[in-house]
Amino acid sequence: MGTLDGRVAVITGAGRGIGREHALLFAAEGASVVVNDLGGANDGAGADTGPAQEVVDEIVAAGGRAVANTDDVADWAGAKALVEQAVSEFGGLDVLVNNAGILRDAFIAGMDEAQWDSVIAVHLKGHFAPLRHAAEYWKARTKAGETVRASVINTASASGTFMPNAGQSNYGAAKAGIAALTLVAADELDRYGVRVNAIAPIARTRLTLATPGMGALFAQEVEEGEFDAFDPANIAPMVAYLATEKCPFTGKVFSVQGGAISELRGWRGERTVETDGPWTVAGIDEQLADWA
Template sequence: MTAATPPTGPTGPTAPTGLCAGRVVAVTGAGRGLGRAHALAFAAEGARLVVNDLGVGLDGSAQPDGPADRVVEEIRAAGGEAVAHGGDITTAEGAASLVATALDAFGRLDTLVNNAGFLRDRMLVNLDEDDWDAVVRVHLKGHFLPLKHAAAHWRAEAKAGRTHAARVINTSSGAGLLGSVGQGNYSAAKAGILGLTLVAAAEMGRYGVQVNAIAPAARTRMTERTFAETMAAPADDGFDAMAPENVSPLVVWLGSAASDGVTGRVFETEAGRITVMEGWQPGPTADKGTRWTPAEAGEATRELLASARRPQPVYGVR
């Protein structure tokens, strides 16, 4: 199989190395933006792709076009192998059919990239229950169900003596790490994805499954307004710092067998930067050895806060 066209780097195309040769990768929400960039990058490294996209608008409404088919055509035109999947991965049937599509088309599944999502931004007092449910369903449930069905397949394979170097990459956000004004639904869902990642990594390691999460920043339909002020033209050296393709190399590596031993981790990634996030760690502690009075607890807490690191500001707070 000829690898798909390699992704473009700051100084031109990066040469593929065959890092994912023979692997089968399913990417959700892969019709546009980050998902499309991931799919093309995996294909460039020799993977066979299941390109999932429901083809909805930025707010989750139905759209007439079929972006998954277009990405499949791109991959095939470059000599790669790919099939489209238009199922709704927020339903048990759609998530199960994503795994089934990989098995039917290619006989295996090695990597799942959970990426699908959309926005319905409102300040909390204006946030309708439907907008809350829709965003949490697509981001959080849309991660859980594909993960559940892929994990069930890999567990069955392991019990049958066919352990895979299986990989899952979940997509969180800086909003999930820090919060974001006007995005209470999105922030809560993205924070939930982090908890899901840690649990899945702990539960599925025995079956050869590694689960990690990324918190990317890039120019997509979802972020074009949020990052409008920072999305300047590419630098003089041609490097477009906000291109979604900048995020994909880390995703491809995490989705390959080369990432052996890396699991239960969260990475921030944008432009040329990768950061290992260290999550909630114990800070200053006071232990009285018996029950506090409310006044004592308050005094001790203020002393602890005075010596604790200040939290990063929520996005949108000036």
């Protein structure tokens, strides 16, 4: 018996890296998986049906159930088709794992509009569009009297939460937006039986290997037999756990790296100054003098 027996899952960006490991583990745990991957390069250019189909072939060869999907998750109609494929192929949808992403790193003073727009589109809209169509499906099932026990796992990043990285204003902003989207969605979709959480994974992928100032860290070799803390396979068990029917968590963001899992918290007031009347610039300067 697998922990995901009978569950139907859509996993975006599942042709390589972290998403591939999600798909393989989900299938091994009994889920039927729609393996989505456009098959583009690191920067999102191009398309290739190979990566998604190769993962499907591996799952099927191991006795699992999976189908490939190469829709662009940042495209409204493509995201809808992705959700519809899960329903038509496997009879429903229980889990959505939003994982697809690209990089177009540049420092702010030199970033062009396309670099900004493409990253925001793939990450932020590419999370929202599948979520929106999945939410519509779950809402309809609930209104029809069915009991829904669905789960959404979004993919934020250290770059957008606790470890901002120079050269990634587009990526960091998108990932911070995904963390906020997760909290709002958890609040909205609870009434339909849907839990929504996010992870901020740290692992070796083709994207992290290309990240300025971090590639060398992720590329470090590990002696045979030693625990590889940056293996992307380390991320999948937490995502599978969040996808289980009885997992209690919703509205959470977890950092996952190697053998460590941490709960992240958002912006919170740490210090406060007050005045009985309206503020003046001089008054603020005096009150905040010891904060710098």
